[in-house]
Amino acid sequence: MKKVNQRRNFLKQSGLIGAASLVGLPAMAFSGNANRKSLPYVNFTRDGLDFSTEDYAKRLVEITKAKWIAIDSYSNGGVVAELEKKMANALGKEAAVYMPTGTMANHVAIRKLAGDKPRVLVQAESHIYNDSGDTAQVLSNLNLVPINPGNTQFTLEDVKEQANRVDNGRVKTGIGVISIESPVRRKNNEVFDYAEMKNISAYAKENGIGMHLDGARLFNVPAHTGKTVKEYAELFDTVYISIYKDFNAASGAILAGSTEFCKDLYHTRRMFGGSQPNAWPFAAVANEYIDSFPADYQKSLEKAEELFNSLNAGYKLKKIDNGSNVMKLHVLNADPRETQLALLEKNIKLNNPTKDFKGFYFKINPSILRVELKQLVKYFTEATK
Amino acid sequence: MKKVNQRRNFLKQSGLIGAASLVGLPAMAFSGNANRKSLPYVNFTRDGLDFSTEDYAKRLVEITKAKWIAIDSYSNGGVVAELEKKMANALGKEAAVYMPTGTMANHVAIRKLAGDKPRVLVQAESHIYNDSGDTAQVLSNLNLVPINPGNTQFTLEDVKEQANRVDNGRVKTGIGVISIESPVRRKNNEVFDYAEMKNISAYAKENGIGMHLDGARLFNVPAHTGKTVKEYAELFDTVYISIYKDFNAASGAILAGSTEFCKDLYHTRRMFGGSQPNAWPFAAVANEYIDSFPADYQKSLEKAEELFNSLNAGYKLKKIDNGSNVMKLHVLNADPRETQLALLEKNIKLNNPTKDFKGFYFKINPSILRVELKQLVKYFTEATK
Numbered sequence: 001m002k003k004v005n006q007r008r009n010f011l012k013q014s015g016l017i018g019a020a021s022l023v024g025l026p027a028m029a030f031s032g033n034a035n036r037k038s039l040p041y042v043n044f045t046r047d048g049l050d051f052s053t054e055d056y057a058k059r060l061v062e063i064t065k066a067k068w069i070a071i072d073s074y075s076n077g078g079v080v081a082e083l084e085k086k087m088a089n090a091l092g093k094e095a096a097v098y099m100p101t102g103t104m105a106n107h108v109a110i111r112k113l114a115g116d117k118p119r120v121l122v123q124a125e126s127h128i129y130n131d132s133g134d135t136a137q138v139l140s141n142l143n144l145v146p147i148n149p150g151n152t153q154f155t156l157e158d159v160k161e162q163a164n165r166v167d168n169g170r171v172k173t174g175i176g177v178i179s180i181e182s183p184v185r186r187k188n189n190e191v192f193d194y195a196e197m198k199n200i201s202a203y204a205k206e207n208g209i210g211m212h213l214d215g216a217r218l219f220n221v222p223a224h225t226g227k228t229v230k231e232y233a234e235l236f237d238t239v240y241i242s243i244y245k246d247f248n249a250a251s252g253a254i255l256a257g258s259t260e261f262c263k264d265l266y267h268t269r270r271m272f273g274g275s276q277p278n279a280w281p282f283a284a285v286a287n288e289y290i291d292s293f294p295a296d297y298q299k300s301l302e303k304a305e306e307l308f309n310s311l312n313a314g315y316k317l318k319k320i321d322n323g324s325n326v327m328k329l330h331v332l333n334a335d336p337r338e339t340q341l342a343l344l345e346k347n348i349k350l351n352n353p354t355k356d357f358k359g360f361y362f363k364i365n366p367s368i369l370r371v372e373l374k375q376l377v378k379y380f381t382e383a384t385k
Numbered sequence: 386m387k388k389v390n391q392r393r394n395f396l397k398q399s400g401l402i403g404a405a406s407l408v409g410l411p412a413m414a415f416s417g418n419a420n421r422k423s424l425p426y427v428n429f430t431r432d433g434l435d436f437s438t439e440d441y442a443k444r445l446v447e448i449t450k451a452k453w454i455a456i457d458s459y460s461n462g463g464v465v466a467e468l469e470k471k472m473a474n475a476l477g478k479e480a481a482v483y484m485p486t487g488t489m490a491n492h493v494a495i496r497k498l499a500g501d502k503p504r505v506l507v508q509a510e511s512h513i514y515n516d517s518g519d520t521a522q523v524l525s526n527l528n529l530v531p532i533n534p535g536n537t538q539f540t541l542e543d544v545k546e547q548a549n550r551v552d553n554g555r556v557k558t559g560i561g562v563i564s565i566e567s568p569v570r571r572k573n574n575e576v577f578d579y580a581e582m583k584n585i586s587a588y589a590k591e592n593g594i595g596m597h598l599d600g601a602r603l604f605n606v607p608a609h610t611g612k613t614v615k616e617y618a619e620l621f622d623t624v625y626i627s628i629y630k631d632f633n634a635a636s637g638a639i640l641a642g643s644t645e646f647c648k649d650l651y652h653t654r655r656m657f658g659g660s661q662p663n664a665w666p667f668a669a670v671a672n673e674y675i676d677s678f679p680a681d682y683q684k685s686l687e688k689a690e691e692l693f694n695s696l697n698a699g700y701k702l703k704k705i706d707n708g709s710n711v712m713k714l715h716v717l718n719a720d721p722r723e724t725q726l727a728l729l730e731k732n733i734k735l736n737n738p739t740k741d742f743k744g745f746y747f748k749i750n751p752s753i754l755r756v757e758l759k760q761l762v763k764y765f766t767e768a769t770k
Contacts (some may be wrong), residue, residue: 053454053464053665057445060666064439071438079438100485104658133656139524244662251661271518273489273659276636277629280438281445281666 039347040370044362047217047245047325048289050349056250056285063284075100075279076266083243083283086290087254091239092230095262098283099253100274102216103132105240108268109255110177111140113210113237117174118142121162124149126181127214142176152182152190152322156199163207178204181214182221182232188326188361189217194227201235211235216242216253220325223298237261243286246293246365252282296366301325304364307376314384315359330359334384342383348376424732425755429747432602432630432710433674435734441635441670448669460485460664461651468628468668471675472639476624477615480647483668484638485659487601488517490625493653494640495562496525498595498622502559503527506547509534511566512599527561537567537575537707541584548592563589566599567606567617573711573746574602579612586620596620601627601638605710608683622646628671631678631750637667681751686710689749692761699769700744715744719769727768733761 043050051059063069070078080098088096099105106128110120120136122129124146128136136142145162148154159178166173178200183189204211213236215221215229222228233239238257243249255265269275308317308329316330329350331339336353340360343350348371350360368376428435436444448454455463465483473481484490491513495505505521507514509531513521521527530547533539544563551558563585568574589596598621600606600614607613618624623642628634640650654660693702693714701715714735716724721738725745728735733756735745753761 053456053669054446054449056666057442057449060442061439061446064442069438099658100661101658103655103660107658132658133652135656135658138656250663250666267518270488271520271523273484273486273492273517273520273657275488276485278635281441281635284438 041347042367043349045349045351048248049367069284072280074275079280080283083287088256091233091256093256094259096254096256097262097265099255102242102253104274105253105255106214107135109212109238114176117176119175120144120177122179125186152184152187175209177210179212183217183324188320189324190322191221191324197235210237213239215239217245219246223301224324247286247289249282249286300364300366300368303368311380325364329362339383346379426732427752428734430734430736433633434752454669457665459660464665465668468672473641476618476641478641479644481639481641482647482650484640487627487638489659490638490640491599492520494597494623499561502561504560505529505562507564510571537569537572560594562595564597568602568709573705574709575707576606576709582620595622598624600624602630604631608686609709632671632674634667634671685749685751685753688753696765710749714747724768731764
């Protein structure tokens with residue numbers, strides 16, 4: 001208990017927690033932006049590096065000093081066009097269009113793919129169904145049909161069942177789009193089954209149904225499934241990728257597809273109010289990480305597994321079935337809250353303990369590469385004492 | 386002619402123009418980001434300082450070093466909340482909500498104010514009518530009625546005429562909103578008449594019609610009309626202000642109104658796909674300029690008038706009736722293109738010559754404060770020789 005109080009006092013003195021926060025730590029306590037600058041910052045809470053405002057600004061200076069960063073005009077041209085090209089290439093798509101958010105990228109894709117067939121099949125647990133304020137329904141008059149509540153997966157049979165319902169309706173309508181999110185954020189980043197995706201994609205093609213992939217975190221998947229981002233992307237007409245998550249931009253998204261699909265799509269973006277006058281402060285940062293992310297993430301994944309598997313004494317690592325960058329870290333003996341506080345002193349950020357089990361859900365990202373394995377083992381070992 | 390060729394050669398060697406550009410200068414030649422760093426940069430083309438990517442990045446470092454910049458979460462809280470508060474105060478409104486673009490700010494305001502009365506009166510020359518892709522019509526099923534084509538102004542009589550048309554329709558409908566843009570970009574930033582605005586506002590209040598002000602550049606107006614931004618804002622339920630134009634943010638907008646109006650409006654923003662994960666790289670910059678802009682702009686205006694009125698030999702300054710930060714600079718003897726090139730060598734940027742008269746439309750902004758009047762007089766005088 002003495003040690004516990006010492007930890008709390010340390011954090012109080014560092015300004016990391018206030019007197020009022022002995023029950024729950026305020027969000028700010030977990031920001032990477034505090035008086036721990038002497039130690040490298042590792043987070044197990046985000047998809048990316050979690051830059052502080054100051055570090056992000058410094059990064060922009062480095063980037064603009066290293067080479068000429070051409071300004072965009074209303075999110076067209078310049079370094080934004082570079083990003084679009086880079087991402088299209090990475091995905092094996094002909095073209096790509098910058099979007100300010102994933103919500104808009106998903107909506108614009110589905111809206112255009114749907115054409116005059118207003119039914120859109122989506123996972124009941126998807127972002128577009130739960131976390132977009134019914135945007136496609138309210139603003140584009142589409143009917144989003146939620147499939148298989150509680151689950152990441154659905155099957156070709158589910159699709160056929162919906163097609164059957166459409167065929168039996170008294171007024172002719174149609175399924176315009178099948179949208180698949182993978183990984184699924186609401187399901188701890190579980191990945192949609194590739195073989196089933198392929199079946200569904202083939203059926204969609206035969207039946208003139210558009211296929212959209214909400215792949216905000218798609219670049220996390222290959223290290224877990226052995227399938228490349230291109231293999232996933234080719235099953236879909238359109239793919240949304242976040243540049244905020246894996247690629248450390250403060251905001252931003254990419255919608256990739258055919259040249260035909262992407263042509264003039266910036267007009268739709270502007271109609272939605274999504275053509276920021278300048279998006280270069282986001283695009284320029286993302287461009288720095290897209291090429292290196294796959295290898296960095298692979299290394300990070302291996303390092304995390306090595307770390308947590310070598311901590312037999314106090315922890316137990318458990319993977320999620322069909323999982324990706326989220327895993328479970330069971331804390332065997334210590335109080336997880338104390339473990340969290342102890343690691344925070346070392347500038348290592350964990351989520352708040354979960355109620356699902358004694359321990360943490362954690363995320364793997366390249367910030368783990370900033371500290372040597374031996375050192376991490378030491379920190380984690382000490383944090384359960 | 387020899388001097389002309391020297392100028393062109395200088396620009397070619399500086400990489401400012403390519404061999405192919407002897408007819409028209411490419412946009413890049415006019416960027417502030419070139420090999421002229423030894424001279425301060427003055428632009429007569431923008432509402433703001435026109436930062437290069439490198440200078441913007443440096444500015445962010447200065448700002449984040451000078452004080453703690455709290456990160457926002459999906460455009461809520463942190464330095465974005467500071468911006469909202471600062472702008473609400475400046476306008477005399479209870480509250481304000483950050484928006485990614487003016488297009489979205491105008492749309493969201495009109496959509497909510499309209500309620501169940503779908504007719505919206507707008508200037509035929511307004512941004513919302515011409516440059517927003519019919520967003521309010523397409524996405525919100527509103528009927529935007531364009532008033533008084535070709536003109537900045539409309540009158541209470543115009544409003545009453547529209548009200549009369551509504552009253553005589555067979556199906557009951559209603560005017561939900563009157564939206565006024567001032568200054569009007571498509572009319573060289575002419576200002577809407579204050580007295581008429583007041584009449585219209587009083588009528589709207591009596592008749593339960595919402596009033597929206599597209600005041601993207603509202604902060605330019607007081608120096609020209611003697612009315613404060615608060616005097617304008619109080620005639621309206623909602624006011625949109627750009628932070629990209631006068632306040633040098635790379636992107637961003639503010640929608641101000643009552644506490645009741647702004648409450649939970651971030652959900653609508655998110656539905657539209659407008660809640661960027663982080664907007665701090667924009668808000669933090671705007672916050673640096675909002676307080677100082679009115680005085681800086683007043684000084685800039687006086688300096689510009691003094692400059693151009695003292696250049697009797699080669700130029701003639703003409704103001705626009707009901708104008709604001711756009712004026713006309715007639716070039717009396719020289720070829721305006723050569724004048725433009727000569728000034729570019731001094732890191733002074735003018736628009737391309739207009740076809741309306743022999744000379745330039747120019748914009749006044751605080752970048753003029755970077756160079757002494759005497760020096761500017763010298764540059765402009767030499768540029769017609």
